[in-house]
Amino acid sequence: MPTNVTRRDLLRSISAMGLAFLVPGLSARAASVRGPKRPKSLITLWLGGGPSQLETWDPHPDGLIGGGTKAIDTAVPGPRVAESYPRVAERMDQLSVVRSLTSKEGDHARGTYYLKTGYRPDPTLKHPALGAVLAHELPDPEVEIPLHVSLAADNFSARGGFLGDRYDAFKVFNPGVNLPNVKARVGEDRQDRRLAGLDVVSRAFSRGRRSRVEGTLHQHTVEQALVMMQSEQLAAFELKDESEKTVERYGDTNFGRGCLVARRLVEQGVRAVEVTLKSFDSHANNRETHALHGETLDTALSALLDDLVERELLDSTVVLVLGEFGRTPEVNPLEGRDHWPHGFSCLLGGGGLASGLVIGETDPTGKKKDPSDPIEIRDLFATLLRTVGADHEKWYDTPIGRPMQATHEGSPIARLIAT
């Protein structure tokens, strides 16, 4: 039987352990503030496998490279998007699209590393993902659940790199359905007894090693886990307070539920959430693959934007939609498109970013490899860091003393910074 511990019980056991500082007071939390003054968060919708720019935000329906995908008008004059995204199209006034991201990494693992950390893979150093940097730079002691979360996670989920494993995203594979390992497996009496036993064993081990054992922070990590297990904020991972209608609005898919949980986590003050939608890797049947996942994404992203607006959270929440690379202009003999890192798209908006913009252009004939007005990944990262409120020029000391920035000499993209 899982335990059902009240806040009072928690305070009792916590104060007995000298950990009162771990439990916030009941005063107004930063997370209860709404509007532009609220501390910022980032939601990344990660399109794994490499979504085709031509079947998402950069369609070229009239040329040879169009692949049969039609384009539709959007809420702003100018940008048209692929036909799978009617609901996102209606909300394009809240987003901007970059159509000229450039990369040199055409391999899934390497491209994912690059687009999640802003650095190409380096065998001697692991860089932190953007979400890890934000959790590190913008802590919130009032949040008792992890500040960096990966929903519908896969094996490529965002990690802490040189900032430390403690900044790895907290992984949830089936958001809103199942949150493993957060409930004690025995009743309160037995759990109390176990914790008391832990104290006895730890004391014996500390003898002759006290300074060193304290330095390991083992006990501290266990205590933080215990606080999280009993936190009311854990409810943000569940959907039982949400109406069936809301769940349907996001789409009753793992990704849809992930986007809804992402909104609930951000409401609690979680700093960075990524939600993964896999399987864009359409080496065959590109158009069908993208139509299928397009509907899932269109439904969830539009519901997420609506809720953020309605709850006055969009001004404080950056929404970023991207994958590890785009796909080839040419359609291959299997009706598929292959990996294409040379010019691809992302959507971004919220958090005070300028909206309704289109940046960059790819060649409608597909002959010219490089897009015009190219945007480097490091500049995208600098823009995001700055928008969320982190110093994008800050230098970090890595464990071996090699100085490193969260994004290597990137500059914010001025057009996207709303004035």
Place this chain on the structure above:
Amino acid sequence: MQKSLRLLPLAVVAGVLFVVGWAAGPGERTETPKTLPPRAETADVLASLASIQDERRAAAGLVDVPPVERADELTVLRRLSLSLHGTIPSLEEIREFEADDADDRLTRWADRLLDDPRFAEYFAARFSRSFVGADEGQFVVFRRDRFHQWLAEHLRENTPYDAIVREMVSADGLWTDTPATNFVTATVANDEIEYSKLAGRSVRAFLGQRIDCAQCHDHPFDDWRQAEFEGLAAFYGKTRISILGVEDGRDTFYEVEDRETLETRAVDPAVPFGAEWLPESGSPRERLAAWITHPDNERFERAAVNRVWGLMFGKPYSAGHVFTTAGRPVDDLPDPPTSGDGEPVDVLGVLGEDFREHDYDLRRLVHAIAATDSFRAASKHPTADTDGSAFEKLEGEWAVFPMSRLRPEQVIGSMLQAASVATIDQNSQLLVRTVRFFRERDFVQEYGDLGENELDEHSGTIPQALLRMNGQLTREIGEANAFTAAGRIVAFSGSPETAVENAYLACLTRRPTPEETAFFSEWIESAPPNRRGPVLEDVFWTLFNSPEFAWSH
């Protein structure tokens, strides 16, 4: 019974797949040698090391500090088992160890662990991380399983380390039937061999130095120039992948794009030092392999010693002290110190010379390190309870055994072993071994894979604590039933005190203190005899979650 049935589908799948290579390995139990093999004659090495260490401690101002005790022998057995097999010793092994009452039992047990097939498997997995990395790679041309099997086979046969390295660097052929070539194909990205990555990895893995940053600019700390990096990469520049596998092309040469001018220029193979070690004849990779493993190339032996030391202590010799910035990663050694007369002057030098002079015998090296004062020292000291500064210095000088966080594969290996009274090895039932294989893989993923640089410092995480406390695995293997240690201990221990002692030996490889015995016996006594299963489950849960379980010490 129900549990075994539930696991059956898993076993069927596993039986079909080829991954059971580990499980299907040779299956005879290793006997403890009654007499010592030649590798035991390391007294001279140990004497040299002791005198070097004494000088270092004196220089660090540690002469007046109270002496460090020797570690309890069971503690040393735990260290050996964790570092050589990736698990704690089983209760069965502990009983056998304690029945062996000769003075040199630790030395002989080190050899027993080395001769056990589990050593070859475990060290092959560890070395593989530095030789071919931890990424998935391109499956079409890269087969990690074949590479692992190949390396484990060489470790079982105790092939000289330099021969293993030469084969990796120079082999031609398909990654499936010449598994050494996976060293080359592991670097394939975007469908091309990455020559610069091969050069960087060769120098890191085999010479213990990081020249990767010299790919774009000169090394910030040491004397590595960009041109030297390119010269090394050029040895791989002719290497191609064809339907015949890895081979050297005929009329190709190595070109790089200049970062300043963006023009391409041809680069000839060249070594940054020791040009006299480079043979005139042979393919470029054969020549490079000969240069890397040349007996005069001290970096080669020092790098191997540093890595093996790291696997045994949880941190490489070069890491020195965890709390200072002086420590360096396993593959970033400073240039070798020089002495006028060519005699080794430091720990890596002494062990490296012995390693080279004994045909690069890895087992002899492990055996020697296991016998050092550092490996046999306690991981505690009375000063640590009052002021940590002396303890930090002692740890930095390897005067106490350093505490290090167990890696994920050691945590899962230890949990599975603690939950079983009998040793889980090649003699265990196929079902047990197969379940262990899959559980290890899944657990490592969930606990957080440490990747290629697994000997770096890592912090603990909340998901790890949650997984240990509330995970399905902890519940299943800590359950008191006829198959688990908790169940057997509750059924067969005569008294509560014995039950507590057995649980401690199974989980922590030590006996409880009187205070601990009294505390946990009271739990058992206060429960009626037919309700004692859950009490033992609580004892096991507590021990699994203690810092002592999760750390090497």
